[in-house]
Amino acid sequence: MASITELREGIAANLATIPGLRTAATIPDNPNPPIAIVQLNRVQYHQDFKRGMTEYNFAVQVVVGRVDERSAQQRLDLYCSSTGEYAVGLAIESDRTLGGKAFDCIVTEMTNYGSVLISDVTYLAAEFNVRVLAS
Amino acid sequence: MAKQILTDVVVQLNGTSISQNVNSVELTTTADAIETTAFGSAGWRTYQGGLKSGSVTLALHNDYASTALDSILYNLFNSIATVTIFPAGTPVGTSTPKYEFTALVDNVAPVSGAVGDLAVQNLTWTITGAVNRGTI
Numbered sequence: 001m002a003s004i005t006e007l008r009e010g011i012a013a014n015l016a017t018i019p020g021l022r023t024a025a026t027i028p029d030n031p032n033p034p035i036a037i038v039q040l041n042r043v044q045y046h047q048d049f050k051r052g053m054t055e056y057n058f059a060v061q062v063v064v065g066r067v068d069e070r071s072a073q074q075r076l077d078l079y080c081s082s083t084g085e086y087a088v089g090l091a092i093e094s095d096r097t098l099g100g101k102a103f104d105c106i107v108t109e110m111t112n113y114g115s116v117l118i119s120d121v122t123y124l125a126a127e128f129n130v131r132v133l134a135s
Numbered sequence: 136m137a138k139q140i141l142t143d144v145v146v147q148l149n150g151t152s153i154s155q156n157v158n159s160v161e162l163t164t165t166a167d168a169i170e171t172t173a174f175g176s177a178g179w180r181t182y183q184g185g186l187k188s189g190s191v192t193l194a195l196h197n198d199y200a201s202t203a204l205d206s207i208l209y210n211l212f213n214s215i216a217t218v219t220i221f222p223a224g225t226p227v228g229t230s231t232p233k234y235e236f237t238a239l240v241d242n243v244a245p246v247s248g249a250v251g252d253l254a255v256q257n258l259t260w261t262i263t264g265a266v267n268r269g270t271i
Contacts (some may be wrong), residue, residue, distance in 0.1 A: 046266055049144040052254025107253055120245075133253070 002134040004099040007056060008038045011105075011130060015060065018079075018091050030119055033065045034075065036088065041129070053103065056132040059081065062088055063125045071076025072124045079111050082128055088128050103133040143224035146193070148207060149217050156196050156204045158255075163172035164219055164266055167198055189262035189270055192236055197245075197254035208256065211240040215263060229270045236266040 006027070012025040015036045016061035022035040029035060038079035042057040062079045066072045096105050112127040145154045168183030198204040215237050223231040238260040247255055 045140050047158065047159075048148070048155050049142065049157050050152075050154040051142075052157070053196060119268065 002098075004040060004043075004056070006101045007098055007132055007134060008040070010060070010101050011038050011060065011092055011132075012036070013099060014092050014094050015088065017094060018088070019085055021062075023081075023087075024080065031063055031125055032121075033063045034079075035063050036129060037069060041056045046090070047133075051135070053135060057112060058086065058132060060092065060128040060130055061116075061125055061130065063118070063123045066115070066122055066124045069113055069124070076113070076124055076126055080113065092130055094127070098132065100115040103135070105130060105132040109133075141222065143219035145219075145225055146217040147217075147221075148211065148221075151207065154193070154205065155205055156198055157193060158196055159192075159194040161192040161222060162189065162266070163192070164262075182209060187265075189236065189261060189266050190259055191220075191236075192259040193257070195256040195258065197247075197256055200256075204256075205245055207245045208240070208258075209245060212243050214240055216240050216260075218260075227269060227271060231270075233269045234266055235269060236262050237264050238262050 006024040012023040015021060015023045020034065024031065024035055026030045027037055027039060037060070039059045039061060040056065040082060041059045045057040047055050049051040062076065062082065064072050064075050078084060079088045081087045082089060092107050098105060108129045108131050110126055110128050115122050116125040139155055145152055146157045146160055157210060164187060166187045167183040168182040170180060172180045187227050195204060217235065218238050219233055219235045221227065221231065221233045226234045242258055244256045244258060247257065
């Protein structure tokens with residue numbers, strides 16, 4: 001049986017394979033971009049009898065600095081790509097059992113590409129939805 | 136409990152529990168309605184029960200690992216399997232009954248789903264013989 005902390009850490013460990021991308025398994029007060037922050041969105045219990053499966057939905061927010069808007073977007077585009085060494089989806093799915101803690105996981109979509117305000121600083125960010133099936 | 140939310144239903148196939156791969160289960164029994172309408176029925180049709188039959192429908196989350204659900208089901212294909220359902224879990228008692236019967240595993244669906252979907256098997260099997268409700 002997996003704990004939510006173990007699943008978060010598994011996603012963060014997979015994201016850490018992306019060159020130069022910092023990762024945070026929990027939400028930091030002052031993020032230091034580029035950084036991928038793993039947040040829990042939703043838990044659906046009792047997907048099978050006898051607690052055979054629980055479905056977790058995580059949101060991975062990838063935040064990049066916005067000093068130069070053009071280069072920031074180009075960098076974020078790399079993270080949003082479906083292929084390549086910077087592709088967030090590929091990295092998360094590089095070990096779909098999240099270190100043996102999950103049955104399976106899949107990155108379903110990227111949403112909310114745009115500016116975000118964190119601690120009075122504007123960054124560029126995109127959000128990836130991750131569906132995790134675990135016991 | 137006067138009413139019950141189904142969370143701990145136990146489903147066994149030939150004595151092996153597959154509960155943790157079962158998303159839903161439905162056991163249905165029916166009896167033929169044999170018409171006995173005659174003159175003197177006051178204009179209303181009348182019936183009596185005839186032969187009984189049943190079916191069981193399972194929504195399953197597939198597992199392709201060795202000796203896991205997929206291999207269990209595929210090995211049962213086109214055979215008779217003993218199915219036992221404990222709606223309120225175990226142990227069996229007067230308020231936690233079990234239903235036991237044999238079913239013809241005449242269909243399995245080893246692969247079902249589109250890209251990104253959970254691998255599932257949605258199966259309905261015909262019951263052969265009696266459905267027994269037990270409380271001990």
